[in-house]
Amino acid sequence: MATPTDEMKSTLNYRRYDEGDGQWDDFSELIFVQDTSHKCPTYIHKTPPCQGSCPSGEDIRGYLAIARGQEKPPEGVAWEEYAFQRSTDANPFPSMMGRVCPAPCQDGCNRNDVEDFVGINSVEQYIGDTALANGYKFEAEADTGKKVAIVGGGPAGMAAAYQLRRMGHAATVFEKDPHLGGMMRYGIPNYRIPRDKLAAEMQRIVDMGVEVCTGVRVGQDVPVADLEKEYDAILWALGCQNGRGLPIDGWEGTSNCISGVAFLKAFNEGRMKVTGKKIICIGGGDTSIDVISVTRRLGYNAAAGNPEDVVADFSINHDQALADAAEPAEATLTSLFTKDKMFAAEHEIHDALHEGCVILDGVMPLEVILGEDGRATGLKVCDCTMDGMKPIPTEGTERVLEVDLIVSAIGQGGDMEGLEDMANDRNLIDADKFYQVPSKPGHFVAGDIIRPHLLTTAIGQASVAVESIDHYMKSEEQAKRPKVDVHHFDLMNKLHEAGLDPEQFDSHDGDLRGTASANFAVHNFEDRSAQEVVGSSDLFLGHFSFTPRVLRGEDVPSADDVLGHFNERLILLSEEQVQAEAKRCMSCGMCFECDNCVIFCPQDAVFRVRKDESTTGRYVNTDYNKCIGCHICSDVCPTGYIQMGLGE
Template identity: 55%
Template sequence: MSSTPDSAPAKPLTFRRYRDGDHQVKNWQSEIFDADHSHKCPTYIQSTPPCQGSCPSGEDIRGYLNIVRGIEKPPAGMPWQEYAWRRLTEANPLPSVMGRVCPAPCESGCNRNQVEDFVGINSVEHYLGEYAIANQLAFPKPTHSSGKKVAVIGGGPAGLSAAYQLARKGHAVTIFDERAELGGMMRYGIPGFRTPRTVLDAEIQRILDLGVQTRMSCRIGTDVTLDQIKTDFDAVFLGLGAQSGRPLPVEGSEAPNCVTATAFLKAFNDGRLRHVGKRVVVVGGGDTSIDVATVARRLGHIDQVHESDRPEHAITGHVAHDVAEVSARQGADVTLTSIFAVEKMQASRHEVEHALAEGIAIRGGLAPVKVIRDAAGRATGLLVVRCEAKIAGGKLEIKNIEGSEEVIEADLIVSAIGQSVDFTGLEALNNGRGGITADKNYQVQGEASLFVGGDVVRPHLLTTAIGHGAIAADGIDRFLAGEPLDKRPKIDVHTWDMKRKLVEKGVTLSEVHEPIRGTDSNSAAIHNFDNRSDRYVIPHEELFLGHFPWTARHRRKIVTLTAEQALNNFEERVLPLAESEAIAEAKRCMSCGLCFECDNCVVYCPQTAVFKVPKGKSTTGRYVDTDYSKCIGCHICKDVCPTGYIQMGLGE
């Protein structure tokens, strides 16, 4: 039975906000603030996702994950793995290395943490890096030469990144490095079971194949003056690195068997250090201290150590431990101390877990007081005191607890409390704080042709140094072209490019490509699209999280060793995802700030105003369009957009 009286006139239902005949607003400026009206219709706003905003090298993470998951299609004839790798390496030329050792701040920032767990970005990067090496992918060589020469001082991550970006721009690049091989701390700091040397060599060689020249075992400031380099080259990038360790600032630290972490790791990576003694104490709390502790656990000790075989001789000199080859290794007791509580240490959580599993004792809340020495001057232990440490107002505050002192016995003490830059021969560059002063383009103050990056600016992550190198390369390129160095964008990341994608697909808007936003009908524009990636990071509050079901993360296989298994085990611990796992993990990405073609807006639009763009004209980011003659500004499309790509803007 109908609930409407028969006498009632039939009237079609409508969800429009205007009365019949009143649907066209002639002067919307005068009515725009009416509380009971809406003149807002869908606009398509590309924003930076927090993963990219948290990535120090500025990778287009969302972009390559969308390629891996199959949303963005590669050009005809190109495997998706190669297309994703090429997108990734626009920012970072060392993905296989970084996929292993980067602590992945991108994952901490991932909006997926609001659903269940972050996307395994690092593991997908690792997979793509391995694919590129296995398939011998190469970077395309520059199509032109600028005729300009650039010197890159330092062959670590900052220098390699700068050299890579500069070579792609057509400049002739020469890398100078005081070591025998390139890689910086990736080779001489991080142990090989974390960065396999075959992987590091492959990714460095790919950069050199762009035409980058090298001068190894050549130290600027000693073998060649900086003035000579400035005369011979049009611009200089200073990626000096911080490879001088800091000794413990306590009495007795001059003991011969009290060494720095950088000296320890270099001796190990050079192949000189073969054993460490029965009791090793590492002072630190960061990833470097974990590297020292895990290396010490693997090297162990040997009985019947003669004076010439003591570990400090291999660390501070150039004497190899040949005796270790014929002696039975035994485990070492390794203790790592930190002024911070264990859960507040700077080291990556999974590295801490590895160390604990391998039998390394990690003790937080301990401050070194004094190195205990015997009559011969060698360290026999480290006096420590319980403490409470915190950072307040940007400064470290340590409060020692009186009466809590104890001695930790040691045959070798390693200081991993920080690193410094060796300015020998380059003293004029030292700003008095152990670094070089530069602006946001990393141009050295008062030296227009000098640019800088990496630990000499601010000791941080390897991927931070890669980002510095890329930004400095942009500045050098503009300097060489005689262009002013513009202010860097607020959010300095590599972003997905709508116009490039349209050109790649063969879609032409018109001969006029600007403006690219602000209309729903002009063929010279992309329908109401605005790229705000340079200034806006999209938070999870703007996403429709209800769209995403709980999905477990696909984890890499990580080999965890016991204390006994770790001894003399230098095999790699982190294994890459399989292809199917990489795809499945990429599908967990929520594509924050960019359409991933879920169809929600089309399905839920009550006016059928939102529609799919015809296949011949569609591409990533241009999957749907809006007919503003039908749109009533109900906001439903925005509410159900999982990625926050749809925002409500002005429209007619």
């Protein structure tokens, strides 16, 4: 969990060793002869916890190193473009993710054990927006002749199309809605995701040669059998755009009881420009926050009629005149959990309160109160405590809240109409560990239709699914997925990029008893990134000084100014601010060229590699004729890159 801002400490007291740790445990170790030790430095590449916590597996450490100037781009490539290339190896939507991803990477950041996490989202937003401003493009590989049908044009479907084109496979996207984007377009308000930037990130993928068929529903407009005949594989990336109703009396069949998904879609399609006077949303996640925040921005106009009509009837489009004459609306969120345990991001809760929303936490719904016309007029609630995920009502706290519209934001489900043969008993689609649909060869699945989760989760699943599709179309056996399944930094690729490829190995040339003087091997380096995530206990945290996080500005309106306020919320950092924030990255699991090991080695055994032979991951080396195995270099390595090995 990230360190709360008000608990951050400006005085650091890190110590690697406690009192007494400097004493030998027994007499034999006390008389240890150092110069007979077989232990010498080995340079170990591990996955940083930011990347290990990222469901799409972005090389976050890599693009932060590029932003701060430590990892150099190839000649003629700007650092912004190089960082864009590194970022989008895993995720083609840096502009979107930098804005709306809840950032599990920041919760996992080892810098939380120093003072506060690195603002990864803010750097990613800069990378994404700069890429759009400079017109950076994606490149597709030469066509392989293989074709894949992708059902769904949301984050999972479009990420899959992107990865397929990078492999040279043709991709056709079938999307039931008029526009691409899925929940990024229809489920998140425009002040959080600017529509021009969303469209541009989608178009950049289409420009790779992706065919798009919008307004087409597979299973109704196009039979599944036709896709099976025409394409080599099918990826199901339907998403979950059906909201769940409340399991309480009075909900079912009541016209002004709707889902949060339907509410936000009506708004995001531009049809709903005003809403009810008193809105209650039941939830606690980001969707519920979006519902009440949108309500405060839209306001209320009695001339618009019942607020649910525009949600239910797709032919209704509110006139702008209704919005121009709107009055402030009351927006209330009820959550089973207290604010500190709600699933919504902390800053989203804070912003909603600042905008004049009311949050009743520790409250559970009991019953929808109906009027004579059959519409809901109130919601009966009571206080509650939580036993795990089960609410326990508090007797004597029952009351009725007046309401014009009740919105349920307690989860989402799949719309499998016409695809019943694909659905499981939860109305989702089953997947194996390779994201293949069991018992359906050639069918693969990714995203919320497996289990609703984060946008970045859907994108990560799409990447794995595409690898599985590639193996399937090549009739290759599926390899076991690595323990740490992410888009890792590859030292061999970096050496190739820098013109430092190892020489061709010749078994008939020279002494093969060792490789210390040979150039056909990468010496004293081990890549454990597919197996290990480096924790803060492996770092020398004492190297890092207290450095406050560079915060993005936010345009969050007050309760008095929120009506009609649809300006983008997050303010982009400047290049200087981005580079300053990137310098806070501790480069966990990878050398960041601090020279500690060179400076503190008492034998001068650790040395810098010659500049014309140096690149990221190959900055220092060891003279093993001088090394006595004292392990000082390992102790003072801030990033946990050095471990004592090569013997015993």
